[in-house]
Amino acid sequence: MFTLVEGVLTITCDRATYERAGLPGTPIPDPHARKHGTPKFKIELNLRLPSMLAGKKGFERLLHAAKSAFVGQMTWLFHDISSDLSTPDTSLGENVEIKQTTAQTEELKEIIIPPFPTDDADVSKSNQDDVTDLLEWLSLAAISSPRIEQGDLVDEIISRYSVPNTSTSATSTTQTLTKITYTGFLPNTVIADIFAKLVIAANKSWFAILVQGFDGDKGVVVLKTQDQRALCWDLEG
Structure with missing residues (x-):
């Protein structure tokens, strides 16, 4: 790489x-x-x-x-935050293909939502397994896995996964989720702007944001709950 x-x-x-x-x-x-x-x-x-x-x-x-050592044809992906896409840029050659990063939206229907932690006891060291289970659920939601859908009937030989119960004072619910995906080079200022807009838009609801680097690089997951709590995970490649 x-x-x-x-x-x-x-x-x-x-x-x-x-x-x-x-x-x-x-x-x-x-x-x-x-x-x-x-x-x-x-x-x-x-x-x-x-x-x-x-x-x-x-x-x-x-x-x-x-x-x-580094032989063979390679395709490079460049991102210039100061460039003006309204005019063609041929400084890298005539075969350069300019692409704009656009949002891909997908609706996930009848998704089982685990109860999110509501107090410090739910995220204490003694309950780290529950927090890890919550991260696993977020990861499955990020890839639109059918394992978290209501009524999923996969054979237990293939998967024995079940949505976790990560709170002592609440139960699971079923909701329709909206997944928005950006793929490409995103400056940290753009990610911060997206996060700020989500905080305002989801004032009384919850959302999660996952940022992943290229080629399995480091990433971060942030979950904002209905009661204005935030859980963060650092992901290693």
Whole structure:
């Protein structure tokens, strides 16, 4: 995986590619990796340094890596927050395809909604399993899973999932949910604006927002409940 932000090129690759590239990098720690799993490496190069000018040592090393390790055709996705899409931009070549990020809306009908935590006891250390179950339910809602639909009759051999009861003072309800999905590069200012508008629009209701990076990168989930409480989860890749 390649990312280029503020002139810094970051390359994530496996050990074999890393060794062929011959570029300085560091292993990426993975606490969930198996004992004999394949580690990944991260290479960071500041392309704005004088050593990255054509003909310089740094540039030549990167050029060698591109020819020996990072071979084949690649499609790059660029996001320029200062660009004006009203006029065509050919600075990256004639084959550049400009796409605008638009919202995809989907209605999820007859969804079983678990009771959300209503006091500190519901989210205490002794009830962390319930909080984890709630995160699992939110993840299933995010992918429109039929497992959380009222009347789901999947064979128990395939799935034994059931919507959790995560509160001691309430029961599950059935609602129609609206799922809005944005796919693409989103600056944190855009995400903050979406979140602020949701807080205002859902003043007496609940909502959840999930933000996920590319290629299984880190993410965050925020659940705002009817009683103005907020639960947050940090997701590791």
